[in-house]
Amino acid sequence: MEQYDALKRAVGRADACELLSRAFAYPDDVLVAALVEGALADDAQSCLLDMGASISVAGDSTAGLRSWAESSVADVLSEMRKTYSRLYLAPGGRTPIFPYESAFLHVSMGAPGAPSLFRTPVTLDVEQCMREAGVVAKNGRKEPCDSVQEEFEFLSYLFAQQAEAIRTENEEALTSRNEQAQSFLRSHALAWLPRFMEQTCDLTDGPYAALALYASAILAHLSDEK
Template sequence: MLMAELVCSPEGDAQTLHLQARIATLMALSGVFSAGGENLQRTLTTLSEAYAQWLEEKEGVLAEEEEILNQLLQAQKGKEKKTLGYEFNRLFVGPQSPTVPPYESVYRHGERLVMQKSTLDVRRWYRSEGLSLAGASKEPDDYIATELEFAAYLLAKALAGFQKNQPGEAELYLKNYNAFYQEHLRIWLPRFVTGLFTQAREPLFHVLGEMILKTVRAVPS
């Protein structure tokens, strides 16, 4: 995980409240992957709550976005913790080669290779903000949890600009978020989600993929 402090005030106008909820959803998505299959019950509860709050604050909520939340809640019912944990590991961890690797470079460079050019590009993004991976992290810089956390970080910096009445700073970070989205997230996450749709045996992970696509999008700047 990145060494970043994400502190958001719970108060604000409609714009800031919506941004807070989106940040919380991105962080919750990040947490699903970083905490691992053994903690799914906890991280999925956090994700459901954050996503529900995002829909509450969002203007023009689509029926399909509400249905994603309903499907997420339903997919958790009646499933043993071990079953979902085993599927999480099969898809993303191993012990054998993960079925749907959660690394950008795999989808950008072919041959299921990690630590490629896109990994270094992502690292440069982190360093441009004075960030680096925590010392205990064993994952490459382009791990999905870390990229989602960085996306949340950029939006949190934008939010801080709005809260400090510094619109120039806020707009800068919204533009940075959109640039990171265009250069990285937009390119590989749809391919990653396609892998979930085709490889996942549990509906929960299909819903998780749909939620990623609905949440990780460009923002007005």
């Protein structure tokens, strides 16, 4: 039973991070259809429950994702793309919230000048963490590897590997993957993603505020498990 519960929690963490990786990539009709049809909210709630959250916490954290039931996919997609571009992609150094760890921290610390997006100490360390875990960023040459979606995707991979180690009772692999996940959470994800989500909620409402509230619940849960 203890092994089953540990496996369930690891799978829940992996699935939640995969969901958030998709949610904070540039929106497409697949994501929006899942939002409108309620599948995204159902999956999001299941992830939290699998992670060990209470029914009330899981319900409260995903309630906002059910606000677009029966809405037009085309209308919601158009609005989400406008919001995403306004919040995260505004050009010329006027981006309200940078979706990259290095640039986000540069602004948060009040560092002078425009932030660099590639080959910074942060991006180099993220690359190193990925290499040590046996993966590389999908679009490393076109987009910084320390993006919201890439960091969540990497965490999803690490938690999926944890789940496999639990399933096969490979204690050595489990210890290694646990250490990699906790190190990456401590050094990178938890150093900026909670504030990224807070700022998203401050600057918008609608789907991205609902997604950010859900992400905040996931990150809080991961932080408690450190």
